[in-house]
Amino acid sequence: MSAPAETANSLLEVNSVAKSYGALHILTEINFAVPAGEAVGIVGPNGAGKSTLLSVINGTERATAGSVIFDRRDVTKLGPEVRAHAGMGRTFQIPRPFTHLTVFENALSGASYGAGLHGKAADEQALYALELSGMMDLANTPAGRLPLLARKRLELARALATRPRLLLLDEIAGGLTEAECDSLVETISGLHASGITIIWIEHVVKALLAVVDRLVCLASGTLIADGKPDLVMSSTEVRRVYLGSGI
Amino acid sequence: MPKLIAGSVRVDRYQRRALVTGVVAAAAFVALAAAPYVLDPAVTSSWIKLFYLITLATMWNLLAGYAGMVSVGQQAYIGLGAYGLFVFNDMGFDPYSSALIASVAVGVIALPLSFIAFRLRGGYFAIGTWVIAEAVRQIVIRFDNLGAGRGRSISNYTADPVFRNMFTYWLALGILALALVVTFYLLRSRMGIALQSIRDNEVAARALGINVSRTKRIVFVIAAMGAALAGSVICIQAIGVASPNQIFSVSYSAFMIFMVLIGGIGTIEGPILGAVIYFVMDLYFSQLGLWYLVVLGLLAILVTLFLPKGIWGAIHERFNISLFPVGHRIVPVADKFLPQSSAQPTVKEKRPNGRFRR
Structure with a gap:
């Protein structure tokens, strides 16, 4: 495990975070x-x-132990809102669309509350998020009628509408075609x-490597590698959990 | 602030349709308000029931259909509204002002009760609200000056029956109008988006920055105040008499659920339609006694099986009409407003009429 970057300009710090449900330990000492x-x-x-870690970071789940510091503020006990x-x-790995609202209204929800905008400014922020995530053509479609891939893009659109400084992405590239994946990589870049x-949590490693500066590998609730992407991918520990112990 | 597409589309709130709805509703309101001068008092006073049924259905729909809180305990606030009427009437207010003051008082009571109710979710919330309603009834009947278990009647009443009927009618109509205006306004406002997001997915709503419990609490209090107003109308119409077993009866919740489900939950039109259907059935078939209840139950089963979104939901799906538009629609801006920005060349070239290629 490499040492965390210097605290002074860290946007996010995860300190000794653990999450368990009764006797079931999901995360230990992250x-x-x-x-x-x-x-x-x-x-x-x-x-x-991985998803539980994102939930602990954004507050959807509360950490059992440890602390989450965001922008020098201890947010461990604060709600996701x-x-x-x-x-x-x-974004959520399993999309959670507001099914009775249109795609635009879904984004407007994030722009109005997450970004705290009102009136025209909120509308524009929502439209901007739709444009960025390629959802503009579907703006008036009720989210309940979207197929799975569009629901995943809607997750991205909504998250962007909140005007985030820290964007937490949970498997948004899975199932995309080559071309769609390329355009997603371009957007995220x-x-x-x-x-x-x-x-960004992702199983499509190619997409991930095209964007990230650093890679972290999680196995059985602990960090087993953290560093430059190519080094992490070639480390024996990572290869072992991915490909089996025989390697 | 990025502006790349902001120039080529705009957000339409169906303002024109909303305006038409507003004008028609205002005209209907004026006509209904004038009705007692024209029609037989027996006719108009029978409409009072319709007015408070629509009010109750609308409020329950706001609670369950928009904020996702399925309560079977709204009779707590109906009863408190009626009893509040006695309290403020005893203090010397006329019955109609007492109804309004009582509603505010009930809002104040509902706020702390929400902290108890919100500890529970889903089915537990439903049962919890019922338990709260039962507890409220038990507390109210401890007071001898409120008639204890027997109930009581209002002390200072408008003596002239004609005036009494008219005032009660106007009170019921005013409350109905208030309930509809508040609901329509709330859903068109910024909070409407929050409410509908919460209804569809609470976890995602919170992750997007919506304060779920505060939003729900506001709706809970509004719905309680609406139920209280309806409760005082129910009491005044029953010549100012209320008994705890009747006014705190869980059957009010059953009827609210019936009206909203039949009409269409999660729409403004649905509860109105459901209330009208229930009112008409009650008017013509209630003398059938037990069979009437069987028919009501059968209707509820048939509608949930074949029209799961209710009658209005089915109409809306088939014809895509909505009398109370609360949504947003993205539309291209009118041609003349197309900005001369660099982001637009493809749009210009697509125009076959050459209006942009002079």
């Missing part, structure tokens, strides 16, 4: 820090606790270039 502007990828086998106001945007800090 430590890492993300400097502002960095894009971090998270890889790891199914059930490693407060963290959204503070600048955390999050653009967001990264604009200064948004990104934490």
Whole structure:
């Protein structure tokens, strides 16, 4: 495990975080820090606790132990809505669309509350998020009628509408065609270039490597590798959890 | 602030349709308000029931259909509204002002009760609200000056029956109008988006920055105040008499659920339609006694099986009409407003009429 970046300019710090449900330990002793502007990828086998880690960061789940510091503020005990106001945007691996609202209204929800905008400013922010995520053509479609892939893009659109400083992405590339994946990578690279800090869980490693500056590998609820993407991918530990112990 | 597409589309709130609805509703309101001068008092006073039924259905729909809180305990606030009427009437207010003051008082009572109710979710919330309603009834009947278990009647009443009927009618109509205006306004406002997001997915709503418990609490209090107003109308119409077993009866909740489900939950039109259907059935078939209840139950089963979104839901789906538009629609801006920005060349070239290629 490499040492976390210096605390002074970290946007996010995860300190000794643990999460358990009764006797079931999902996360144990997670430590890492993300400097502002960095894009971090998270890889790891199914059930490693990746989504739970995002939930603990954005507040959908409360950490059992440890602390989450966002922008030098201890947010460990704060609800997800407060963290959204503070600048955390999050997508869900299993999409959670507001099915009776249109795609635009879904984004408007994030723009009005997460970004705290009113009236025309909220409308524009929502439209901007739709444009960025390629959802403009579907703006008037009720979200309940979207197919799965569009629901995943809607997750991205909504998160972007909150005008996040830290964007938490949970497997948004899975199932996309080559071309769709390329355009998604381009979008996220653009967001990264604009200064948004990104934490991205993804099984499509190729997409991940095209964007991230740093890779973290999670297995059985602990961090087993953290560093430069190519080094992490070639480390024996990571290869072992992905490909089996024989390697 | 990015402006890349902001120039080529705009957000339409169906303002024109909303305006038509507003004008028609205002005209209907004026006509209904004038009705007692024209029609037989027996006719108009029978409409009072329709007015408070629509009010109750609308309020329950706001609670369950928009904020996702399925309550079977709204009779707590109906009863408190009626009893509040006695309290403020005893203090010297006329019955109609007492109804309004009582509603505010009930809002104040509902706020702390929400902290108890909100500890529970889903089915537990439903049962919890019922338990709260039962507890409220038990507390109210401890007071001898409120008639204890027997109930009581109002002390200072408008003596002339003609005036009494007219005032009660106007009170019921005013309350109905208030309930509809508040609901329509709330859903068109910024909070409407929050409410509908919460209804569809609470976890995502919170992650997007919506303060779920505060939003729900506001709706809970509004729905309680609406139920209280309806409760005082029910009491005044029953010549100012209320008994705890009747006014705190869970059957009010059953009827509210019936009206909203039949009409169409999660729409403004549905509860109105459901209330009208229930009112008409009650008017013509209630003398059938038990069979009437069987028919009501059968109707509820048939509608849930074949029209799960209710009658208005089915109409809306088939014809895509909505009398109370609360949504947003993205439309291209009118041609003449197309900005001369660099982001637009493809749009210009697509125009076959050459209006942009001079």
